[in-house]
Amino acid sequence: MKKREVRTLSEVAELARVSESTASRALAGSPLVAEKTRKHVLQIAKLCNYVVNQNARNLRLKQTNVIEVVSPVWQNRRKTIADPFFLELLGAIGDNLNAKGYDLLLSTQPPWNDDWQRNPLMTGKADGIILIGQGASDPMIHELANDYPQVVVWGADIPYQPYCVVGSDNVEGGRLATEHLISVGRQSIAFLGDIKMPEIGHRHEGYRKALAEAGRPYDPDLTFSVPFDVGAVHNSALELVNSGKDFDAVFATSDVIAMSLISELIASGRSVPEDVAVVGFDNVSSSALYNPGLTTIAQDMALGGKLLVEKVLARAAGEEQGSTLMPVKLIVRSSCGVNL
Amino acid sequence: MKKREVRTLSEVAELARVSESTASRALAGSPLVAEKTRKHVLQIAKLCNYVVNQNARNLRLKQTNVIEVVSPVWQNRRKTIADPFFLELLGAIGDNLNAKGYDLLLSTQPPWNDDWQRNPLMTGKADGIILIGQGASDPMIHELANDYPQVVVWGADIPYQPYCVVGSDNVEGGRLATEHLISVGRQSIAFLGDIKMPEIGHRHEGYRKALAEAGRPYDPDLTFSVPFDVGAVHNSALELVNSGKDFDAVFATSDVIAMSLISELIASGRSVPEDVAVVGFDNVSSSALYNPGLTTIAQDMALGGKLLVEKVLARAAGEEQGSTLMPVKLIVRSSCGVNL
DNA sequence: CTGTTAGCGCGTTCAC
């Protein structure tokens, strides 16, 4: 079994009887080196299992080839349902980063914690940051993006905040969901989600828009605001279920929330979709496996990951990059019954 | 708005009218520096928003404060259901790493790809590696762990492979699941899962053990082996559903597989738990939200993350660390009906 | 084409 001891460039150079520079050039595939000596150096390097020390290389090159991904969701992980949506988006980001030769540093803490010591751009740990979700930290993001252009966020495009964001067309998503519920003959449609979060706020806008388009009145009592926290999701679903309100449909603003709601509905003796139709949001992979199959609004996570990576790398390279709103799609399954 | 320009230690030293060494010592909190000058340097540093460059620091210290987490699951992500189980374990790992001041480098590629160039231990990118899952790459893991002790894997403890693994007692889990199905009065219990994967193999052992303990015969035709790949999960669930085999219970080896199966069962007109009882594995958070609530075997992901981190850091520090088998627990919900 | 020199930003000997 060959030992994989880490060696230094100078050792390789010595063994190959060339200078460090030539060894370096050979390894980097520089055209400034003779084909013969290049082959020689490469062979020696392979022989002693040499690999360049990225740390030293990065120090010299003043770059890192690392992008940090931060999920505020994680800040209160213990209270939070591990939403598969995040994993799917993370996967897409990882794939795209990898394809471009970048590493992914995953952080559970926002960059502005510990008096900005956590900021990987300041500590030289990363070349850029992808922030997942804005929530309440929008002002901090604003400040961060103001100092560092190489920041991109996944979330809602808030007009007066001029940082680069990639996200779905949440207004249209909300509209589509609600429109579908209306088209399927439902009369009283409730809304379940934390409208203080920008993305959810937009979905609520779409909800009201669809109502208006159909000439329906908007009843504020049918909007149930729920923080993204497992106890609260549960409580709000319960609150809605036990509200005594008369509703025959619910637009739940995430698939996980929809599932939580449906399980409560069923526990309370109501059936889905017969008694109440439900549409979710995200098109998480398990929504197809749910019983009943969840009708939902699909976000294109693959495209999202691609765009986030493209933009953050472009910005790290000094280019300008604007925000992008991605189209959404209605996926019809069984949780709303059939068209009447 | 204050600019957060990255400055160097020598600049801070100059501004503080001390040498680089003293500045370095002051920032590191060394006792070799006078309290007065320490305060002074710190103030200057704060004033110009100085943060030490970790890259340079690490190069000097020959360490990285980074642990790489690799999930082979990701190698074929496009075909794979984003299993929430992974996200929950990842979260636990991240929390523990963070608490110890370590960063988490997430990799979609195993360290032995690209002729070992991906190995973060060789490139100086990380101090240790946590591998999630063994699957078919067991020989490569074996070789890797042989060269580098600072590797820990989540999976099944295969006796003849002497690397450090943390995992659940899968045999006992399989036994508990099957025993429950028996105790609930089921006669013909099928097994659904890819027994070529070590962990699933152990669960299958437990399945047979419970059967034997109850004096039941083992019918190989009731074991349906399914690769962890979305199409195949679906196909195998379908295969099982349409097999014509006479079964009134299924032990599905993950919650996601269980959900997929149940949705097929229902589509085929059978009801759960009345016609067939199902128990899953993992106790993923959404299993409580499923309809019907999924009876399952809980793995302690929080403990798992804690142990993985403790062991990898200990090993990176040169200490010995053996494998750990964690206890599992049966969580009874509605998918098996009530005890007869 | 190749070797010599210098320095990325920091921590740590060793003198004073």
Next chain:
DNA sequence: GTGAACGCGCTAACAG
């Protein structure tokens, strides 16, 4: 207590 010098491992500028 403090400063000067050195080197972590590598790449880029400059000669030749």
